[in-house]
Amino acid sequence: MTVHNQIVNTPSRRRAHSVGNTAPELARYQDEPPQMHSGAVGKSGYLRLGFEKRANRSVLADMERRVPSLVQKALYWDEAMPQLPCVTMISTSGCVLQGDRLATDVNVGVGACGHVTTQSATKVHSMNANYASQVQHLRIEENGYLEFMPDPLIPHRDARFITDTQIKIHPTATAIYCETLMSGRKYHHVDERFGFDVYSSRVCAETLEGKELFVEKYVLEPKTESLDAVGIMQTFDVFGNVVLLTPSEHHDRIVERVPAVFDLKAGVASGVTRLPNHCGLIFKVLGNDSGEVKAQIRAFWRVAREEILGVSLPPPFLWK
Template sequence: MTSQLLNILNTPSRLLAHTIGQDAPELARYQDEPRQMRSGAVGKSGYLLLGFELRGKRSVLANMERRVPSLVQMALYWDEQMPDLPCVTMISTTGCVLQGDRLATDVTVGPGACGHVTTQSATKVHSMNANYAAQIQNFRVEEGGYLEFLPDPVIPHRNARFITHTRIQVHPTATVIYCDMLMSGRKYHHVDERFGFDLYSSRVSAENLEGRELFVEKYILQPKTDSLDATGVMQTFDILANVILLTPKEHHARIIERIPALFDQAAGQASGVSRLPNNCGLIFKVLGNDSGEVKAQIRAFWTVAREEIKGISVQPKFLWR
């Protein structure tokens, strides 16, 4: 590992959030500063730290730090199937992501601990006429730990530019369920909102606790340059969801057996599960046109994963979710 990479890995995520887009070739044309408030200024540099630890017979949110516009509710134990699971909801005090925002999140799960993290609603990336928005997420799950990170979808508005980097560090005995869901935009708001954003750049990587890389997935979407409706890309679909499951190899085959591939273009649904490199886990991809149906498929995969790994099912769906 090079000294330059070590420096990057050891740099606090709140600082990295200010730099990840500066050298990205896809963002070269969007380096101008907003006229209203410079990028990363106070109120535009959000930070959230969540640390879960095992205390007695249940896990707790032992460490928490926040900086506006990022906020978090106290941990609640609403999952009757896993009463020892602290459930945390992330909140944005601005209700959206704006040009020049730099957001960072660190989540750690100690040995034997568990945690569930979600959001209060969809992440809306507003229209931009200068610069871009950036997000960095770091997850570290130690021996025997268990983390569910299941936020609501990202909705990029017309002319939005968003770059996100996610790094997952996981012990071989730990489990991480990580989900991201991208919608085409506010397609019922305006005809130009469907895939009307300028750029969406996503990088997700995983490694063991010693820094050995397990997999990397990166994609860059520029619908105004390269149509996403092409065959082999989004085709006729509007929504893309990725569920990454990092868990010991002994669980992989049983989960795959319970998740059949699906392709029904007439119904606007497609999904399938694949193995990740280095026997580190599985990735479940979903395409769809209706957010409710995509969420239902994510929930079905989450249910199977939890049942096979923990021997426990998922809490029945709340009516308002």
């Protein structure tokens, strides 16, 4: 594995510093923190992961990191895919703070595969100045396969967070990308449930040549408009969003195996639909408990693996 130590000014790092500057939903949060200014050393995290195929397995061949972003050594704990390097991203600060600017680049080479996750839930702390931003660029080459499956994100009271994810993918490749949003620390204080100021998320995909495949963006401002309305969160507390980009030959079989669910008694609702340009599918799930939402996501993930790769998922870790 090659580890680079020089500071690089990549497009994702530049965008992490600028993505919130012109976002209308963050216009009133442009003030600088009275402590360290936004994007200062220690608050401008960067992580680059490069997966390549070597002989009969893939490896983490390239890595660069800047605090507070860090990554563990690639492990091969997935018994269903022993050739799959599994990488855990870590934050040395333990949380996301006001003024943080975080960027991640993941590159999957021709025929390579990789699994990327987090050590635990991402906590976005309360803020009284500015906001935090996250930019993620994922690139999957011909016949590549990427699973980007972080744990849930928990926005604390008065948090402001914007995340922007761009996926560039070859028509023969597969990428499964997940984001799970909690309502907050609802058992900590009554004002923590949907007590954040802004959560803004944009996910887009395009071909390696730059042709746009789809764009989805949603902005949540629960102090301006209640999220408990029908058509938004209704009575639910957890939202899961899974994007599956894969060749169209797999779409019908996956859709047939993923029925729509709406069970208020069990506290879960989910469904799958097709993305434009025949580029893939998107699966959404609502729940009252993060464990149930994770279970629904794993069920969809398992179906996707079985239909695309012909292998299943191993049992989840007890601590996950």
